[in-house]
Amino acid sequence: MRRILVAAAAVVAAFSALLPTAGAQNLANCSTASQNRYVLDVMRDIYYWDTELPATVNTSGYASPEALLEAVRYRPLDEHFSYIGARATEEAFYSDSQFVGFGFANSYDGQGLRILQIFPDSPAAETGMQRGDRITTINGQSVVTLVAAGTIGTALGPSQEGYSIRFRYERADGSATDASMAKRAVTIPTVSVLNVYEVDGRKIGYLFFRNFVTPSRQALDDAFNALRDVGATELVLDLRYNGGGLVSIAQHLASLIGGTRTEGQVFAEYFHNSRNAFRNEVTRFEHKDNTLSLQRLVVVTTGGSASASELVINALRPFIPVTTVGETTYGKPVGQYGITFCDKVLYPVAFTLRNALGQGDYFSGIAADCPAGDDADHQLGDPAEASLAEALTVVRTGRCSAPPVSAAPQRRRESTKLDTLPPSRGLEQLIGAH
Structure with a gap:
């Protein structure tokens, strides 16, 4: 038996309940092997596309429960929906509307990261950045080059307080600002x-x-x-x-x-x-x-x-x-049940x-x-x-x-x-x- 959060369309719903599943008794400890077995058992029980799961899965062949989930998910419909998140991070978002980051939303327009929204009292806000600005370099490398190489995610870094970057952003009038910022807890105004x-x-x-x-x-x-x-x-x-x-x-x-x-x-x-x-x-x-x-x-x-x-x-x-x-x-x-195990949360569709x-x-x-x-x-x-x-x-x-x-x-x-x-x-x- 375990506490669950109920999620809808990639997100947690407001139900609190106990969800007994076949996997509930199979988490012997938090070793990788045990977590892998647990995730597979839960998927076989509650996954919406349970009949599409592989008939045979060697759980010991995966380096992490995340790797196992990635291997068994039903494509093409479940390309990105089911996931495993860090329990503390998930709870901070749903309970307090918080995440660890710089505090900006963006798109990529072929020239850089176009800023779409800045959250107040965030590292990004403190640099003076605002909607419409464009980040053109990160740690001395052009954003265009980073995107082309598929390394933009690495450049922006993990969800980790203190991770910092140096960057340049440009305004519509052509003026440029060089600044740095470090990730910390950011509150999103709902x-x-x-x-x-x-x-x-x-x-x-x-x-x-x-x-x-x-x-x-x-x-x-x-x-x-x-x-x-x-x-x-x-x-x-x-x-x-x-x-x-x-x-x-x-x-x-x-x-x-x-x-x-x-x-x-x-x-x-x-x-x-x-x-x-x-x-x-x-x-x-x-x-x-x-x-x-x-x-x-x-x-x-x-x-x-x-x-x-x-x-x-x-x-x-x-x-x-x-x-x-x-x-x-x-x-x-489609929606998910958020099922806690060890220091993680599994969200299977x-x-x-x-x-x-x-x-x-x-x-x-x-x-x-x-x-x-x-x-x-x-x-x-x-x-x-x-x-x-x-x-x-x-x-x-x-x-x-x-x-x-x-x-x-x-x-x-x-x-x-x-x-x-x-x-x-x-x-x-x-x-x-x-």
Whole structure:
């Protein structure tokens, strides 16, 4: 028997339970051999694609449980979803919205690392770096060269306090700054931006929401109370770079948005493998006193919008019109159980989630109804920023500024410029930052 955390679409959900599995009695100690056997036993029991696992696995042939997981995962659907993380690191993220890093989110644009967001009170913030800047060198080497050689991840270093780099970043005006910074604990503000705009006499709320973790509940309540107090009747929910988080927070956010229209309706239905069908259940939208009871919703997305972000969109669509603006989302309609062992947590994909109409399986992502760029030349929350400007156009006119180029959904990574960077997984994928 062991304590578990329940995760949805690459992230931990708010359930606490004891999950007995075949592997529960097989962790004799924390030797590599014992951990390998344990991970395989858990996968054979709870893994959603259990029938796709290799029939025979020599657990002694792998140098670590991480290596074993990498070998047995079901491809192509589970390229990066199932993972093993460090227990202390996982708990810091989900409990306190913290990670060890420099404090910036970025993309790669062919010239360097384009800064998309800076977290306050972080090493990156202290250097004066801001959205729109571009890191061009790290420890004397050009970022272009590091990316081409596949060593950019090594240059940015491990999740370890004190790891430092020297770097140069450039501004749009061509000025350059040389600085250094060392990794430390960084707190991600879950509600990073909250604004209100007046459009044609209506007050439009704008909420940039960064992750679905425990502190998000209070942050969302405070944000929705503020929006209600100023009389906001519309909402632009910005989920770009939001890799997911707790299912309970997704349920909370969707309930705040849907209000009386969704209260008591099906939020999501869980489906497990045949051995665990008894775990299948229906969760419902909740009653909230501070709801905006919106009649429609506009959501900004990028290729980094995953998991619980996609769950909110999919869960609301049977009940209110939801228009997505920006880029196709990542594509992760499955979830995990977080199972602690030794000093680690195993997150095997264990279930899929479908909405009230039985819709799910969006492994190619949720296509943007109104395509728009992630405009790093403008700050987040600036109504002139391309994606927000398009969202406000949708609010004002009820339609996109231009017809979508194609109605066909894109593959989840075609809409992002991160393809040339090492693939992120696990908590790195969730945080979407360094």
